[in-house]
Amino acid sequence: MGAVPVKFYQVGSFAVGNRLLDPDLASVQSDPERANSLTSGHRACQGCGEALGARYALDAIMRATKGQMIAVNATGCLEVFSTPYPETSWRLPWLHSLFGNAPAVATGVAAAMHAKGRDDIRVVGQGGDGGTVDIGFACLSGMFERNDDVLYICYDNQAYMNTGVQRSGATPPAARTATTQTVGPEPGNVFGQGKDVPRIAMAHEIPYVATATVADLRDLEAKATRAMEFRGARYLHVLVPCPLGWGSASCDTIKVARLATQSGLFPVFEAVNGEVTSSTKIRHQVPVEEYLKLQSRYAHLFRPTRRDDVIKKLQAMADRNIERYGLLEPELAPAVPAAMSNEPVEVA
Amino acid sequence: MLKQVEGSMAVAEAVAACRPEVICAYPISPQTHIVEGLSRMVKAGTLTSCEFVNVESEFAAMSVAIGASAAGARAYTATASQGLLYMVEAVYNASGLGLPIVMTVANRAIGAPINIWNDHSDAMSQRDSGWIQLYAETNQEATDLHVQAFLIAEELSLPVMVCMDGFILTHAYEQVDVPEQAQVDAFLPPFVPRQVLDPDEPVSIGSMVGPEAFTEVRYLAHARQMQALELIPQVSADFKRAFGRDSGGLVRPYRIQDAETVVIALGSILGTIKDVVDEMRDQGVSIGVLGITSFRPFPLDALREALAGAKRVVVLEKAFAVGIGGIVSSNVRTALAGQPTANYTVVAGLGGRPIGKDSLHTLFEQAGRDELEPLTFLDLDHELVERELARERANRRSGPSAENMLRDVGAVGPRLH
Ligand SMILES: Cc1ncc(C[n+]2csc(CCOP(=O)(O)OP(=O)(O)O)c2C)c(N)n1
Ligand code: SF4
Ligand SMILES: [Mg+2]
Numbered sequence: 001m002g003a004v005p006v007k008f009y010q011v012g013s014f015a016v017g018n019r020l021l022d023p024d025l026a027s028v029q030s031d032p033e034r035a036n037s038l039t040s041g042h043r044a045c046q047g048c049g050e051a052l053g054a055r056y057a058l059d060a061i062m063r064a065t066k067g068q069m070i071a072v073n074a075t076g077c078l079e080v081f082s083t084p085y086p087e088t089s090w091r092l093p094w095l096h097s098l099f100g101n102a103p104a105v106a107t108g109v110a111a112a113m114h115a116k117g118r119d120d121i122r123v124v125g126q127g128g129d130g131g132t133v134d135i136g137f138a139c140l141s142g143m144f145e146r147n148d149d150v151l152y153i154c155y156d157n158q159a160y161m162n163t164g165v166q167r168s169g170a171t172p173p174a175a176r177t178a179t180t181q182t183v184g185p186e187p188g189n190v191f192g193q194g195k196d197v198p199r200i201a202m203a204h205e206i207p208y209v210a211t212a213t214v215a216d217l218r219d220l221e222a223k224a225t226r227a228m229e230f231r232g233a234r235y236l237h238v239l240v241p242c243p244l245g246w247g248s249a250s251c252d253t254i255k256v257a258r259l260a261t262q263s264g265l266f267p268v269f270e271a272v273n274g275e276v277t278s279s280t281k282i283r284h285q286v287p288v289e290e291y292l293k294l295q296s297r298y299a300h301l302f303r304p305t306r307r308d309d310v311i312k313k314l315q316a317m318a319d320r321n322i323e324r325y326g327l328l329e330p331e332l333a334p335a336v337p338a339a340m341s342n343e344p345v346e347v348a
Numbered sequence: 349m350l351k352q353v354e355g356s357m358a359v360a361e362a363v364a365a366c367r368p369e370v371i372c373a374y375p376i377s378p379q380t381h382i383v384e385g386l387s388r389m390v391k392a393g394t395l396t397s398c399e400f401v402n403v404e405s406e407f408a409a410m411s412v413a414i415g416a417s418a419a420g421a422r423a424y425t426a427t428a429s430q431g432l433l434y435m436v437e438a439v440y441n442a443s444g445l446g447l448p449i450v451m452t453v454a455n456r457a458i459g460a461p462i463n464i465w466n467d468h469s470d471a472m473s474q475r476d477s478g479w480i481q482l483y484a485e486t487n488q489e490a491t492d493l494h495v496q497a498f499l500i501a502e503e504l505s506l507p508v509m510v511c512m513d514g515f516i517l518t519h520a521y522e523q524v525d526v527p528e529q530a531q532v533d534a535f536l537p538p539f540v541p542r543q544v545l546d547p548d549e550p551v552s553i554g555s556m557v558g559p560e561a562f563t564e565v566r567y568l569a570h571a572r573q574m575q576a577l578e579l580i581p582q583v584s585a586d587f588k589r590a591f592g593r594d595s596g597g598l599v600r601p602y603r604i605q606d607a608e609t610v611v612i613a614l615g616s617i618l619g620t621i622k623d624v625v626d627e628m629r630d631q632g633v634s635i636g637v638l639g640i641t642s643f644r645p646f647p648l649d650a651l652r653e654a655l656a657g658a659k660r661v662v663v664l665e666k667a668f669a670v671g672i673g674g675i676v677s678s679n680v681r682t683a684l685a686g687q688p689t690a691n692y693t694v695v696a697g698l699g700g701r702p703i704g705k706d707s708l709h710t711l712f713e714q715a716g717r718d719e720l721e722p723l724t725f726l727d728l729d730h731e732l733v734e735r736e737l738a739r740e741r742a743n744r745r746s747g748p749s750a751e752n753m754l755r756d757v758g759a760v761g762p763r764l765h
Binding site: 069139 | 369370398399403404412546550552556557
């Protein structure tokens, strides 16, 4: 029987109902048998992007590894809200040691598994942006450089949230944090070069680097799954809005993440062996302002006086990403399985 | 097997015989030869089922050991001095998590001023870290202590630091009876942790413990070290039975029978002190030595018992607590609480300064006449420090002491501009 093109009618969100899909293509979260690695009852804020991202990523990895995985967590919100002793939300073997050593601890677990001949058990390290791009950076780079068999996931909410929203090396320019306050002639965070860890990871030429956001959870699942097809050091950088730190509405977490990608401020791409192999194209380009306006950490750019100069600089950053990753170019090959896009799908 | 061997190599071979599964290392003198030896064995395939991880820092070394140990692997690392300080956060974490990691500390001074030579400042800085600390007197003991350390660590689920004097022991070639594989296999059972990271039985390790249980966790850390006070002598006795050698234990008395003066020390200096004590005993002086092998846990009872008849103790230590004085001596004072025993602190051998027999003779004679100050810095250049102190009194210009002394003796180059 020949393939019949089917058009999925959308509600403007690019979402596709799982029941319409081949079970293999359905989301991990739609599977009643999913691991629920980070199960309910934890104490994240309402609308926490980190909790959402972690659950999707880890459940996908649990499926990919058939439950044979161990997670190592850096100190941070994810650790604190998930394990208030004597409770835990983790339904997988989980170890928290320190703030700045999660990649090295993960290396140790992987080394132990290798020594014991248990290479079937896979290791995931995870932490916030502070734990990853700042204090844990030496350990992360060492783990990359040795190409240890670890997938490291950074949940990037662009500040030290657990300690009350202080600036990290991943805080974007102009953003208000508790240590980059909205006072003085240039309120908010400074304009520096930024620390672009996905690109730094690529410079290590590790087998797999990818970025994702909680706006496209299917893409996150697909990348977490794909990461497990490789051996060696892998890095997944996930943008996870934090309603508390960003000053966005709890109900807007997905929307804010989507605007980050649709403005070009957060490029979503994959890289294999140090080369970008695909990027997720912008579907409805928006000016950065659309993204900024939803977050009170940027309120000083609009009130009491509009800072067009600053907004322009932020737009320039987005434009740079659009150019660098070809975010407005026509899609050549789908970055993720076709079922996750809203293009007509061939249904057999 | 008896061998003429460098201390570091003897230790490396003993560690290898313990079948570690993960070794992680970062170079720092004088610890390097040990891990170099082990890396060779792993690469050559003589030490099998073992991962050797060349990490990017000591902080990572201890962190890798933490991950490995929590995953059920026997883990080992070695460090010294700045390296030990660089890993401190993870050192405390390992003991807090109850992970039986064994680490050699090749004792070395701490900078500034940077100094690669031996004293005990590094290990002493970690005396409250929750690790068991065993100090080796000889290379034979250093070798043997590593075998005992894994047993003690895994029995108690506590990490153990084996402290051996940098260069003095690590780099000395002498005869060492290196434990044979079969002997070690018979002595040290495989590591079987009660709680481990296992997908079949998932547990969360390292959660955030609040005020409701934190005191209990800390109390248990102490209680486990108190159990070590019983276990350490037991393991030492078992070791003697298996290997025919006296190594380890809590304290090591030498000629303290009826001694009026007892010198207390840790590590390799005990050999020199014993020689001096022998010579003084020959001259009829009532003097003995008490070596402390286990500094953590601190054997209060064993000390009290050993020192029961002493009139005075001279605690010779290779580190001190700036701003108060002796570290070992204040621990000894706790053991002697309520007793009239006089307690003299002598700080010696800092940054590798040789501790000679002549100085010790003079020192112990002074002690015997109770002419010692409560705190003495052995062989201190009084003239030099007095001059510096006088200048500081006259002119309170701040700055690094080492460089200030140079300026004061006129050894600083001319101004360029
Ligand atoms: C060595 C050390 N320094 C500082 C802290 C305090 N601290 C704990 S969590 C945290 C912030 C974590 O930020 P991030 O890694 O971005 O994770 P988030 O909470 O934002 O998810 C900080 C600064 C610590 N625990 N350890
Ligand atoms: S502060 Fe932010 S990252 Fe932390 S739990 Fe709340 S929403 Fe999540
Ligand atoms: Mg953060």
